[in-house]
Amino acid sequence: MKPLTIHFISIGGSVMHNLAIALHQQGHHITGSDDEIHEPSRSRLEKYGLLPAQTGWNPDAIHSGLDAVILGMHARADNPELKKAQELKVPVYSYPEFVYQQSQQKQRIVIAGSHGKTTITAMILHVLQYHGRNFDYLVGAQIEGFETMVKLTNDAPIIVIEGDEYGTSPIDPRPKFLHYHPHIVLISGIAWDHVNLYPTYEEYVHQFELLADAMSKSGTIVFDDTDDMLDVIALKEREDVTRQPYDVHPYRIENGKTVLVTKQHGNVPVLVFGEHNMKNISGALAVCDHLAITEERFYEAIQSFKGASKRLEKIADTGSTVIFRDFAHAPSKVEATTAAVKAQFPDRRLVACVELHTFSSLNKAFLNQYRDKLDQADVAVIFYSPHTLELKHLDPIAPAAISAAFDRPDLQVFTDSSELERYLKSLANGQPTVYLLMSSGTFGGLNLETL
Template identity: 85%
Template sequence: MKPLSIHFISIGGSVMHNLAIALHQQGHHITGSDDEIYEPSRTHLETYNLLPAQTGWHPEVIHAGLDAVILGMHARADNPELQKARDLNLPVYSYPEFVYEQSQHKQRVVVAGSHGKTTITSMILHVLKHHGRNFDYLVGAQIEGFDTMVKLTTEAPVIVIEGDEYGTSPLDPQPKFLHYHPHIALISGIAWDHVNLYPTYEQYVRQFELLADGMGKSSTLIFDDTDDMLDVVALKEREDVTRQPYDVHSYRIENGKTVLLTKDQGEVPVLVFGEHNMKNISGALAVCDHLGITEEMFYEAIQSFKGASKRLEKVIDTDSKIIFRDFAHAPSKVEATTAAVKAQYPKHRLVACVELHTFSSLNKTFLGQYRDKLDQADVAAVFYSPHTLEVKHLAPIAPAEIVTAFDRPDLQVFTESAALEQFLKSQQNGQPTVFLLMSSGTFGGMSTHGL
């Protein structure tokens, strides 16, 4: 195949820079630009000599010899490089459009949902890799054993994609997952999020309905049978689309360890825990079955799955203190993750802290969705940065408003990371304690290793 010359506008994005590296590894000529590139993107790009020589937008790098321009969500619609590409009539893609363009000949599996999609995708990739299968993928987190978050080749017969419901690009507000046209789609659950794009719950749910409606003949829709809203979306009649529900996998917890209870393989120990992960395992098992992985093969492989980065990731484990960090920030994720840790460590004191960091979580009209979501914690805390509110042009929020929204009078609210760190240290009183730190951010740069 002739190498392509491809330019990335906003190359520093999480998936964008991984896609750039994946295409570079396939022998394509890659250039890129961005007005800001943070870690780990910067180091990853530098490693492959793909880091732009200077930040900012430089229309002169756009030329008629480019085969494609890939536009990231971080760029603006009036980006000068984008304008130059349009003036030259160059093919401009969002990354979902480009991935679809390069995988039309593959069997496409898309894992979507408000929660669990990264973990389910990671489980599927782990099982396929364990058994030496040839596959491409796109996943939203770093996974142990995988160098990049994207692999895109000409040879692999299958591609497994984590389907994001967030907007596609500055030119296309549709969810990314609508561009993939899956043969197999899994929807893990629906819980309102991204209120800046979907101001009402109904608009948000509609996107998943469109995903299911767009599936072709002889396709399969796999869905969480315990999710009430998914019943509405998934049980709608669609011509020649097979519907396959899944539920919580049978399991038990003994001495802080979780084992799966199976019909033919006996008890299967796993490293992940929590009822939400037992659902994730069932969903991954259903997808793998369609990819030619037997139950025996699946259970053999899933035993060594450690989880995706920052998904109930254990960072410290001593006799008196265990610290988990988790990507949970949406209300449903906060509730499920807190409940999972409490069930796994019933004799430990649970100190749970969530950072309100996203547009939705800092939106006053959305805050009420967090009601009762930290109730499983013995001690509960919330951190948010007033500066983040300013950056996102959102109205100021008073700590008392957060206490009211969570409906927990003893909730501790912090706006400075140093004060939060001091509070968490004060909770280490010798009693066995689990600290659960939930955020898609960094708690204002607080180090978990210093706790």
Template identity: 70%
Template sequence: MPQAIHFISIGGSAMHNLALALQQQGCTITGSDDEIYEPSRTRLAQHGLLPTEMGWSPDRIHAGLDAVIVGMHARKDNPELARALELGLPVFSYPEYIYQQSQQKQRVVIAGSHGKTTITSMILHVLKYHNRIFDYLVGAQVEGFETMAQLTPNAPVIIIEGDEYASSPIDSQPKFLHYQPHIALISGIAWDHVNLYPTWEEYVDQFELLAEGMPKAGILIFDETDDMLDIIGQKERADITKIPYEAHPSEIIDGKTYLVTKQKTRIPVLIFGEHNMKNIAGAMTVLDRLGITDTLFYEAIPTFKGAARRLETVASRGNRILFRDFAHSPSKVEATTEAVKRQYPNRTLLAAVELHTFSSLNRAFLDQYKSCLDAADQAVVYFNAHTLAVKQLEPITPADVIAAFDRPNLHVFTDTDELQAYLAGQRDTAEVFLLMSSGTFGGLDLDELGQTLIDNK
């Protein structure tokens, strides 16, 4: 039976996608937020869900609501949240709500510090290719899927990208602890979210809780080359099946990557890098448990283009190419830079990373970036002093960044126009450009930059 549901902080990436998914199921959706950015703004407007005015109003909360879903962007003292609690309405974080609606489904959760979006996207791509019925929640736009979430009454299985970030302003538990997965994959652990987990040990503890909290007869799939995952995977629990995986065998021929099967057949793929070969192996292991054989996987995977902003090609011509990638934590920056250099070993690689997140701009965390751009021939870092002020962090200087990355010839920029001018000036010295950020480099127009670096050559 369709419900009336109100979203507090509807503009969030996962929140607005869940709102759209529930609207498609016939639910009456309302929402509020104090600021909504693209693409959420346009997508909500197209479906009649954009709030008529920004800000919070307790008047939006009434006894006729079946549920209130609150996003992380809202604060604990949010007036709409206070009214919902006062009225005794069911209040959920979005992971709590998804669990409530999927208790009769087989729940598959993909977790880990890196690779989870790509692994989840691969699984969705392969299941859709073979016309399987499934629900899902994924952290990026995937080609062939209108929304990043789907929640229906009939799907027997749900594929969930589960992150370790807090669930809501009134629930500090990691999101993935709510899902109680029948199948869980942990792709790798690298310290992140230092504002939530000040120590490495506290961060690792969350993944141990995920593994330990699985229902009986659960299946735990893990990267056996990750030392911490090996420890988690070997913990004694007789009622859990543990399945390790390692990178899928592959070859690079003339800049193209091929999977090498057990029968020594070569399967061309559009993604590359050691980390993606691990992602493929992890996805295959999960899909095997869902009835997708290796043969069926190899039939579907050549058309997988990757999730949005994961080694995405902005522009290319001849030997010249511009990539953008969501990498921002040290382990992701290092893995992505090494992957691109290994794919194009004879081309000059310029890699640029934006320090944009709370962790990356935290002076105490900065040393974690040591040597992570070493695979690049030229290395650039950008950060914005305004972002530091907004996050109320201690100022850092270009000299601090150069010392932390341990690369004397590192170029550091704090002005977007100066960054753009520098990159444009490198079009005769570099052939492969890699821009990594969870932000926008201060509003850098990548399409225009692609024309400058690649198309005008």
């Protein structure tokens, strides 16, 4: 296959820059542009000689010699580079469309769902790599043992893809996962999110129905059997499609450590914890079974899985104080993650801190979805930035409205990161404490590594 010449519009995105690096490593000629590139994208692009010489959009980068333009979600529909590509009739793909084009001859496994999809994808990748399998992948977080978040080759017979339900590109509002046409799909659970794209719960759920309806014949739907809405979607009759439910894997906590309880393989110690992760393990086990990984080989490999970046990631442990950070921001994720940490450390004070950072979490009409979600925390803290509200063109929110939405009178609400830091430090009074910091943002630039 001859090398392709490809230009990335909005190359600094999390998946976009990883895809650019992966294609560069395959010998393709890659260029790109963006109006802002943050870390770690900037350093990683620079390492491979792919960092644009200057920020901003440059229509001169678009020419008839390009084989493809890959358009990121961060760009706008009136982007000058996109307009020129359309005028020159250069093929324009979103990254999901491009990944599908490059993997039509592979077995495609897509992991979808409102929560857990990154971790389940990471578990499957870890098990496959542990046993030396040849595979391609796309995952939404950095995983230990993997240099990039994307791998796309000519010879791998399978590709494992984290299927995002968010919009595909500025010119295609459909969910990314509808472009992959999977042979095996796992749906981990449905909890309303992304209200800027799906203003009602019914619209959000419908996207997952479309994903299930698009399954090819001889396909398999693996689904969380405890999710009522998934029961409705997965149990719908579809010609020649196999349905496989999963539930929480049996487990117990011994001396602060989680072990899987199995009938044939004894107790299997694991490094992750929480009931939601025991579901994730069951889902990964079900998918791996379809990829000819036996239970014995799965349990052998899963013992060394440490989790994906920012998914219940331990960043400090001084003995009396433990700090975890997690990507949780949607209500269901906040509830599951908080409950998991409290169950793992029942004798410690739990300080749970959530940053409201996404369109959904900062939407006044959506806030009441967080009611009771921090009930497991001994101390509950919320941070949000008025500047983020301005950037997202959202109405201001009063701290009192947030306390009312969470239905927690003792909720501590902060809008200044330095005040948040002082408060968190003031709690360090020698009492055994676990801090759980949940955000898809940065808590206004709070340095978690030095906290």
